[in-house]
Amino acid sequence: MNRRLPLGKVIGLYLVLGIGAITMLVPFLWMLSTSIKQPSEVFSATGGIQLLPKYFFWRDTVVNGVKIRAWWGNYPDAWREINFLRLYMSSVFVAVVGTFGQVMTSSMAAYAFARLRFPGRDKLFFAYLATMMIPGSVTMIPVFVIMKRLHWINTYQALIVPGLFSAYGTFMLRQFFMSLPSDLEDAAKIDGSGYLGIWWRVVLPLSKPALATLTTFTFMGFWGSYMWPLVVTITEELRTLPIGLKYFVGQHSTNYTQLMAASVIALVPVLILFIFNQRYFVEGIKLSGLKG
Amino acid sequence: MSKALNKQVMTAAQREALAAYAFLMPNFLGFLAFTSIPVVLSLVMAFCHWNIFRPPSWVGLENFRSLLWFHREGGRLVANDPFFWQYVYNTVYLMAGIPIGMAGSLILALMMNQRLRGIVVLRTIYFLPTVCSGVALLILWKYLYNADIGLINKIIRLIGGFIYSSRPLAIAFTVLCAILLGLVTIAAAVCLLAALRYLSDRAGLEWGDGIFRTLAILSSTAIFVSIGVYGRVLYSHLAAFFAIPPDWLGTVKWAKPSLILMSLWGGLGGYNMILYLAALQGVPSSYYEAAEIDGAGPWAKFWSVTWPMISPTTFFILIMSIISGFQSGFMTANILTNGGPAGSTTTIEYYLYQTAFEKFNMGYASAIAWFLFAVILILTRFTWRIGGRVVVYE
Numbered sequence: 096m097n098r099r100l101p102l103g104k105v106i107g108l109y110l111v112l113g114i115g116a117i118t119m120l121v122p123f124l125w126m127l128s129t130s131i132k133q134p135s136e137v138f139s140a141t142g143g144i145q146l147l148p149k150y151f152f153w154r155d156t157v158v159n160g161v162k163i164r165a166w167w168g169n170y171p172d173a174w175r176e177i178n179f180l181r182l183y184m185s186s187v188f189v190a191v192v193g194t195f196g197q198v199m200t201s202s203m204a205a206y207a208f209a210r211l212r213f214p215g216r217d218k219l220f221f222a223y224l225a226t227m228m229i230p231g232s233v234t235m236i237p238v239f240v241i242m243k244r245l246h247w248i249n250t251y252q253a254l255i256v257p258g259l260f261s262a263y264g265t266f267m268l269r270q271f272f273m274s275l276p277s278d279l280e281d282a283a284k285i286d287g288s289g290y291l292g293i294w295w296r297v298v299l300p301l302s303k304p305a306l307a308t309l310t311t312f313t314f315m316g317f318w319g320s321y322m323w324p325l326v327v328t329i330t331e332e333l334r335t336l337p338i339g340l341k342y343f344v345g346q347h348s349t350n351y352t353q354l355m356a357a358s359v360i361a362l363v364p365v366l367i368l369f370i371f372n373q374r375y376f377v378e379g380i381k382l383s384g385l386k387g
Numbered sequence: 388m389s390k391a392l393n394k395q396v397m398t399a400a401q402r403e404a405l406a407a408y409a410f411l412m413p414n415f416l417g418f419l420a421f422t423s424i425p426v427v428l429s430l431v432m433a434f435c436h437w438n439i440f441r442p443p444s445w446v447g448l449e450n451f452r453s454l455l456w457f458h459r460e461g462g463r464l465v466a467n468d469p470f471f472w473q474y475v476y477n478t479v480y481l482m483a484g485i486p487i488g489m490a491g492s493l494i495l496a497l498m499m500n501q502r503l504r505g506i507v508v509l510r511t512i513y514f515l516p517t518v519c520s521g522v523a524l525l526i527l528w529k530y531l532y533n534a535d536i537g538l539i540n541k542i543i544r545l546i547g548g549f550i551y552s553s554r555p556l557a558i559a560f561t562v563l564c565a566i567l568l569g570l571v572t573i574a575a576a577v578c579l580l581a582a583l584r585y586l587s588d589r590a591g592l593e594w595g596d597g598i599f600r601t602l603a604i605l606s607s608t609a610i611f612v613s614i615g616v617y618g619r620v621l622y623s624h625l626a627a628f629f630a631i632p633p634d635w636l637g638t639v640k641w642a643k644p645s646l647i648l649m650s651l652w653g654g655l656g657g658y659n660m661i662l663y664l665a666a667l668q669g670v671p672s673s674y675y676e677a678a679e680i681d682g683a684g685p686w687a688k689f690w691s692v693t694w695p696m697i698s699p700t701t702f703f704i705l706i707m708s709i710i711s712g713f714q715s716g717f718m719t720a721n722i723l724t725n726g727g728p729a730g731s732t733t734t735i736e737y738y739l740y741q742t743a744f745e746k747f748n749m750g751y752a753s754a755i756a757w758f759l760f761a762v763i764l765i766l767t768r769f770t771w772r773i774g775g776r777v778v779v780y781e
Binding site: 100104105108109111112115116118119120121122123125126129137138139143144199200201203204206207208211212213214216219222223226228229230231232233234235236237238239240241243256257259260262265289290291294319321322325326336337340341344351354355357358359361362365366369373376377380381 | 400403404406407408410411413414415416417418420421422423424425426428429432439495498499501502503509511512513514515516518519520521522523524526527528529530531533536538541542545652655656658661662665710713714717718721722736739740743744749752753755756757759760763764767
């Protein structure tokens with residue numbers, strides 16, 4: 096499609112896409128706008144739609160004997176109330192350790208499947224593939240029981256260890272490793288490199304795009320994981336960001352100004368990550384569809 | 388060949404195998420501990436009664452009988468677990484959003500596949516809900532859907548206040564809605580007739596065009612006449628809707644459509660759109676040129692070139708959506724609705740969670756999980772079979 100489009104069509108496309116884009120953005124704008132409003136402003140059912148807050152002060156001010164909070168006031172309130180620092184630390188710790196572990200174990204297994212010959216390789220690989228069909232809820236209950244037996248409930252191990260091994264990651268990396276040329280490996284072998292050296296110094300550096308994609312997706316998986324952390328954590332210290340937010344909603348179900356401020360705080364890191372890794376998101380999605 | 392050399396070759400192969408097992412070991416141990424053994428355990432648990440506080444006891448098919456079977460009650464057949472079937476219905480109902488979402492994603496991808504300035508910015512905007520998905524976004528939607536202070540009802544009241552301030556405007560608006568409603572219903576009727584036509588052709592019945600044309604005209608007229616007759620009812624319904632907009636998540640009637648709408652908003656420009664975009668970019672332009680030489684317009688080009696060329700992607704998205712659709716709804720129910728009102732947004736997955744981790748009925752929950760697994764397997768196989776016939780691989 097290298098031709099230029101007729102002007103009418105261009106205008107029409109922009110119009111439709113623009114309206115759609117506005118529909119996508121409005122909820123986010125409303126979230127931002129609510130997060131800088133006063134609770135009293137949000138709560139009037141008869142009130143119209145005001146995108147901008149009625150009061151916009153840089154510091155707390157008294158108007159007609161009523162104390163008005165500064166526009167940014169909901170943020171520190173929410174931050175303190177929900178103990179965001181702790182949630183972030185938990186979430187980052189779990190996601191970083193889990194992602195690193197999963198990419199390591201997956202790439203090692205994928206290297207064995209793609210490049211080494213051993214008895215039972217194809218059968219084992221088929222078993223890996225077959226388990227990708229099993230719904231998470233089938234294994235979740237027994238894994239919970241195993242965690243309970245190990246006395247791992249309410250520990251970081253329970254949050255991280257079951258997520259360290261992924262059939263999908265192994266499969267994805269194996270497909271990528273298969274496509275690598277074997278010349279460099281052979282050269283390394285002649286230079287006297289062992290299998291560990293080849294994996295670490297040849298295969299991994301050549302697979303940066305695939306590794307980056309798997310890392311991005313695994314990290315997002317750990318970061319957004321909800322059901323499992325809800326099941327295996329009990330006390331506050333271990334809660335990850337989604338779980339902390341959930342309990343915050345439970346306690347402040349109607350305090351929407353603070354809820355929206357909390358939501359913004361929770362979304363900002365993901366957004367930053369996305370903007371810097373956009374390429375890997377798109378690549379990862381395309382990769383996942385290639386099998387189809 | 389000397390014996391020594393033979394031995395050396397053997398050890399090289401053995402060394403390679405040994406290295407391979409060492410590389411596999413961490414992943415394989417995890418695979419055993421968190422996938423294979425649990426699958427077996429889960430199957431055993433499905434045949435046990437177990438509330439984790441007391442040791443499990445073998446009950447045979449009891450769990451499946453309570454979950455899936457029926458009993459007689461005063462001469463009528465009643466499901467042993469009527470709630471379960473309601474939740475199955477809910478799950479399937481909520482999956483109605485899948486085809487709509489796929490069509491939307493495809494249309495969006497077609498529009499984005501044009502050479503336009505700023506397309507990357509637009510794509511990023513449409514992808515935002517997918518990146519931000521999760522608890523924060525669900526909290527936002529809980530707020531948007533709020534009956535009193537939610538943005539959606541504020542907008543509806545604003546529009547309603549404007550339209551119903553003058554009677555001519557209100558009537559004009561009602562007529563417009565009636566026409567739209569009529570067109571949508573006629574489109575549905577035409578689709579139905581086309582399907583009927585296709586089936587009758589397949590069955591070898593020689594029904595001519597005339598029958599279908601007459602049927603189409605008759606049904607369109609009937610639809611328009613009935614809308615005209617019930618115009619007054621439509622008017623009062625619309626007026627009531629705009630005066631007091633519904634409590635979206637709080638009423639049985641609106642809760643499921645609201646959730647579908649929310650997932651459409653979230654999924655339109657997400658994974659599926661990117662997949663479609665990649666597929667569209669993979670169609671060789673020579674195919675379009677050939678079609679053009681044959682005199683194909685844009686419509687014919689889409690149906691004879693684009694649609695078959697991207698059918699593997701459509702098929703992939705469909706299968707993945709069905710698999711994930713049956714396992715969805717936990718987070719939404721847990722944060723947004725608590726499965727209510729009256730269980731109308733409880734899905735199979737949420738019921739499984741409640742059974743396992745609120746009532747600690749591990750055996751019964753495992754039976755639900757295996758039901759889910761079986762349904763997914765059967766449906767995937769079924770779709771695969773149909774797909775084998777319809778999908779075009781190059």
